[in-house]
Structure formats: C-alpha cells, structure tokens
Amino acid sequence: NAGVTQTPKFQVLKTGQSMTLQCAQDMNHNSMYWYRQDPGMGLRLIYYSASEGTTDKGEVPNGYNVSRLNKREFSLRLESAAPSQTSVYFCASSQAGQVGNEKLFFGSGTQLSVL
Amino acid sequence: SQQGEEDPQALSIQEGENATMNCSYKTSINNLQWYRQNSGRGLVHLILIRSNEREKHSGRLRVTLDTSKKSSSLLITASRAADTASYFCATGGSYIPTFGRGTSLIVHP
Numbered sequence: 001n002a003g004v005t006q007t008p009k010f011q012v013l014k015t016g017q018s019m020t021l022q023c024a025q026d027m028n029h030n031s032m033y034w035y036r037q038d039p040g041m042g043l044r045l046i047y048y049s050a051s052e053g054t055t056d057k058g059e060v061p062n063g064y065n066v067s068r069l070n071k072r073e074f075s076l077r078l079e080s081a082a083p084s085q086t087s088v089y090f091c092a093s094s095q096a097g098q099v100g101n102e103k104l105f106f107g108s109g110t111q112l113s114v115l
Numbered sequence: 116s117q118q119g120e121e122d123p124q125a126l127s128i129q130e131g132e133n134a135t136m137n138c139s140y141k142t143s144i145n146n147l148q149w150y151r152q153n154s155g156r157g158l159v160h161l162i163l164i165r166s167n168e169r170e171k172h173s174g175r176l177r178v179t180l181d182t183s184k185k186s187s188s189l190l191i192t193a194s195r196a197a198d199t200a201s202y203f204c205a206t207g208g209s210y211i212p213t214f215g216r217g218t219s220l221i222v223h224p
Contacts, residue, residue, distance in 0.1 A: 092157075
C-alpha cells in the first residue's frame with residue numbers, strides 16, 4: 001500500500017502566486033488533515049475533514065482553502081502565497097469515525113518556499 | 116495553541132543508554148499518542164495510550180500516563196543510533212490530535 005501520498009515534494013513560489021498541494025490516501029480512511037511544521041513550533045493544524053463532504057478550520061487556517069474532493073483526496077490551496085507560508089506541509093489521515101481517537105498516518109511532506 | 120509540550124527539547128545520549136522524554140498537557144484527554152519523525156520525513160505513529168490506561172509497552176518502548184498530573188513519559192530502552200529522531204506527543208480529546216513541539220533525540224554510536 002502507498003498509504004498517504006503528497007505531491008509535490010518541493011515547491012518554490014513567488015509572493016502572490018497560487019498553488020494547490022495534493023494529498024491522497026488509499027486506506028479508506030474517513031478523516032484527513034493538513035498540518036504545517038515550522039522550526040520550533042511543532043505541527044499546527046491548518047484544516048481537517050472529519051468525513052467526505054465536510055471540512056473545518058484548524059488552528060492556523062488564514063491564507064488557505066481546502067477541498068475534500070472524495071474520500072481519498074484532500075487538497076490544500078494557497079490563493080496568494082506569502083513568505084510567512086514558507087513551511088513544510090504534511091497531510092495525514094485516520095480511520096476514526098470520531099476524530100482524535102485513532103492514530104494518524106502521515107505523508108512524506110511538501111517543502112514550500114515563498115520568496 | 117499547542118496542548119502537549121515535550122521535555123526536554125533536546126537529548127543526547129550514547130548507544131545502549133535509556134532515553135526518557137516527557138509530555139505535559141493542559142486539558143482532559145481521551146488518549147495520548149507518541150510519534151517519531153526522522154529528519155526530512157513524515158511522522159510515524161509509535162504508540163497510543165488511552166486515558167484509562169497507566170502503562171503500555173511496545174518492543175523497546177514504554178509509555179506511562181498520569182492523568183492526575185496531566186503528563187506522560189516515553190522511555191526508549193537500550194537505545195540505538197537508528198533511534199535518532201524527533202519525538203512528538205499528540206493529545207486527543209477535543210476531537211483533533213494536537214501536537215507538541217517535540218524532543219530531538221541524538222543517539223551517538
């Protein structure tokens with residue numbers, strides 16, 4: 001099994017450009033998440049989707065939008081990238097019907113630099 | 116804001132020694148999880164302990180949970196160079212797993 005697949009692995013943007021980070025899981029999980037990881041800050045939740053058709057804001061949603069395209073796919077969009085969005089982005093999924101009670105499976109991350 | 120906070124921030128030991136890292140949290144939880152992150156990689160789940168459990172083992176890992184003190188510890192016994200990584204605790208209870216800043220462990224051969 002591939003698990004959680006994120007694309008691209010690396011991306012460099014100029015301020016103001018837009019892009020979409022893709023995430024797909026093949027484990028038939030209900031819940032999917034987007035986190036960002038910055039040095040000294042740990043992982044912070046951007047958005048999550050408890051089930052297909054639902055999305056909710058996390059701790060740091062400003063400047064981002066998400067789409068739960070189907071049960072497998074959960075994309076993260078930056079409409080107008082800013083240098084403050086330079087970070088490593090992780091997608092994760094879990095089986096939980098009740099989010100927070102099951103382990104997360106993570107993708108390998110997208111390293112994004114905004115110049 | 117982050118629910119769990121790991122301590123110490125960094126830990127450096129020799130191969131064969133035990134490594135202990137701690138996690139403190141602020142509000143009630145349903146479970147607490149520990150994850151490992153190798154440099155440049157995604158996080159990998161190590162162990163989950165539920166709020167009604169006090170101790171759990173998995174191979175060389177031992178996790179304890181003290182809900183009265185709102186704290187957990189992760190013990191790695193007989194450490195190996197391959198254990199070099201960052202370790203994160205994640206608390207569950209408010210519907211969303213919330214991560215701490217992590218402990219960076221270096222195991223010298």
